[in-house]
Amino acid sequence: MADFVMPILGADMEAGTLVAWRKQPGEHVARGDIVAEVETEKGLIEVEIFTSGVIERLLVEPGTKVPVGTVLAIVREEGVAPEAAAASTPVAAPPQAAAEAGRLRVSPAARKLAAERGVDLADVRPTGPRGAITLEDVQRAALRPTPAVDRFARMRQTIAAAMARSKREIPHYYLSTAIDMYRVTTWLAAANQQRAVADRLLPAVLLIKAVALALRAVPELNAVWAEGRVVRRDAIHVGVAISLRQGGLVSPALHNTDRQSLDELMRNLRDLVARARAGTLRSSELSDPTITVTNIGDQGVDSIFGIIYPPQVAIVGFGKIVERPWSVDGQIVSRPALTATLSGDHRVSDGHRGGRFLTAVDRLLQEPERL
Amino acid sequence: MTKDEIKATVLRLLGDVAPEADLTRLKPDVGFRDQLDIDSMDFLNFVIALHETLHVDIPESDYAQVATLTRCVDHLAALLAGKSLTAS
Numbered sequence: 304m305a306d307f308v309m310p311i312l313g314a315d316m317e318a319g320t321l322v323a324w325r326k327q328p329g330e331h332v333a334r335g336d337i338v339a340e341v342e343t344e345k346g347l348i349e350v351e352i353f354t355s356g357v358i359e360r361l362l363v364e365p366g367t368k369v370p371v372g373t374v375l376a377i378v379r380e381e382g383v384a385p386e387a388a389a390a391s392t393p394v395a396a397p398p399q400a401a402a403e404a405g406r407l408r409v410s411p412a413a414r415k416l417a418a419e420r421g422v423d424l425a426d427v428r429p430t431g432p433r434g435a436i437t438l439e440d441v442q443r444a445a446l447r448p449t450p451a452v453d454r455f456a457r458m459r460q461t462i463a464a465a466m467a468r469s470k471r472e473i474p475h476y477y478l479s480t481a482i483d484m485y486r487v488t489t490w491l492a493a494a495n496q497q498r499a500v501a502d503r504l505l506p507a508v509l510l511i512k513a514v515a516l517a518l519r520a521v522p523e524l525n526a527v528w529a530e531g532r533v534v535r536r537d538a539i540h541v542g543v544a545i546s547l548r549q550g551g552l553v554s555p556a557l558h559n560t561d562r563q564s565l566d567e568l569m570r571n572l573r574d575l576v577a578r579a580r581a582g583t584l585r586s587s588e589l590s591d592p593t594i595t596v597t598n599i600g601d602q603g604v605d606s607i608f609g610i611i612y613p614p615q616v617a618i619v620g621f622g623k624i625v626e627r628p629w630s631v632d633g634q635i636v637s638r639p640a641l642t643a644t645l646s647g648d649h650r651v652s653d654g655h656r657g658g659r660f661l662t663a664v665d666r667l668l669q670e671p672e673r674l
Numbered sequence: 675m676t677k678d679e680i681k682a683t684v685l686r687l688l689g690d691v692a693p694e695a696d697l698t699r700l701k702p703d704v705g706f707r708d709q710l711d712i713d714s715m716d717f718l719n720f721v722i723a724l725h726e727t728l729h730v731d732i733p734e735s736d737y738a739q740v741a742t743l744t745r746c747v748d749h750l751a752a753l754l755a756g757k758s759l760t761a762s
Contacts, residue, residue, distance in 0.1 A: 495734050500725045503734070505714050548694045548711070576715050601713040 346582025515560035542592025555588035
């Protein structure tokens with residue numbers, strides 16, 4: 304048997320609210336299937352499973368807030384005989400969770416809407432039969448300004464906790480370099496001229512791909528810091544900082560970033576931004592990045608020295624592309640350029656390796672056609 | 675399409691891209707990106723939406739022509755007038 308637990312979706316996450324089950328006892332699940340929806344400060348997260356088998360029992364009722372690591376369901380792995388009457392075992396919240404959140408009677412539609420609008424069900428006045436919260440109750444509660452403010456405040460608190468922990472625990476080092484973007488902008492302009500408008504690429508996609516390929520050259524930066532030691536990762540999942548409409552940000556992963564073509568990355572980045580802002584990210588997207596790219600040039604900023612999001616080990620910042628004086632073949636010319644920065648975890652790497660990484664990013668961007 | 679109809683379409687599509695924005699306060703001659711909290715992905719989505727809704731092609735080199743409400747409406751009106759002339 305395997306446990307399906309409330310995942311930790313960031314170093315700052317302590318608990319999550321189970322919103323809905325996507326699978327029921329007796330249903331077959333495969334690795335990567337979405338089994339549950341969980342509400343966190345980062346929005347509604349679709350939680351994937353990483354075991355193949357059959358759902359044996361569901362242990363937590365929707366609407367229950369439980370700490371990370373709490374067993375939500377039992378999964379019978381392939382080839383294991385079922386427990387007696389397993390599929391008909393009634394769903395029951397663990398005593399700790401039930402005591403914490405109570406037994407709210409909520410329709411599934413109301414529960415989903417509450418998660419989408421950031422409405423805390425404990426604050427909703429029920430008008431349904433036997434004290435049930437109806438869809439209309441949630442709609443009324445969603446019109447009150449307080450929940451959205453609370454949700455924004457919770458996200459700020461979450462970011463504050465993660466960033467304070469990062470500054471407290473991670474010995475950052477900082478590097479920067481100016482990168483000539485002439486070849487990138489020239490190649491991109493020509494490439495986009497040949498493309499349908501919906502297929503155009505943004506410079507950010509080339510920057511993200513360059514970071515992913517540079518991680519192959521400097522694998523020390525493709526790691527997490529866990530339980531007092533560095534844990535290298537093989538797969539390259541670059542996180543992308545995405546600002547949210549009402550404030551705050553998330554940094555979900557573009558999975559297997561180094562293996563995606565620029566077109567695939569563009570499609571997936573657009574999808575990721577849309578889902579991040581709609582609050583429908585997947586659990587692995589929040590837990591898998593080892594490094595984050597923050598591209599703040601859009602806001603007119605020259606450079607950014609980011610704070611590492613634990614347990615990641617680095618963050619790469621890109622400023623805006625601007626014309627700068629540049630020396631080419633002994634002549635001073637005007638070139639589009641940007642400042643790339645690296646904030647690295649000194650427990651994991653040092654300036655020497657960090658410098659090699661930024662140099663690799665620069666080198667890769669000089670051959671955009673090969674990205 | 676009249677310019678008023680084009681303007682209404684532009685505002686609707688901007689509203690889709692930046693749903694939290696108060697478009698009633700949009701200054702017509704100030705850049706969208708300076709007034710609305712939109713980034714390059716949002717702006718590209720806006721250009722895509724213009725293309726899909728009005729069937730006009732806006733190359734990257736013309737992005738400045740659709741960067742404010744006034745310029746955007748004027749540019750789209752010219753593009754649509756050109757299309758109707760071609761069609762006739």
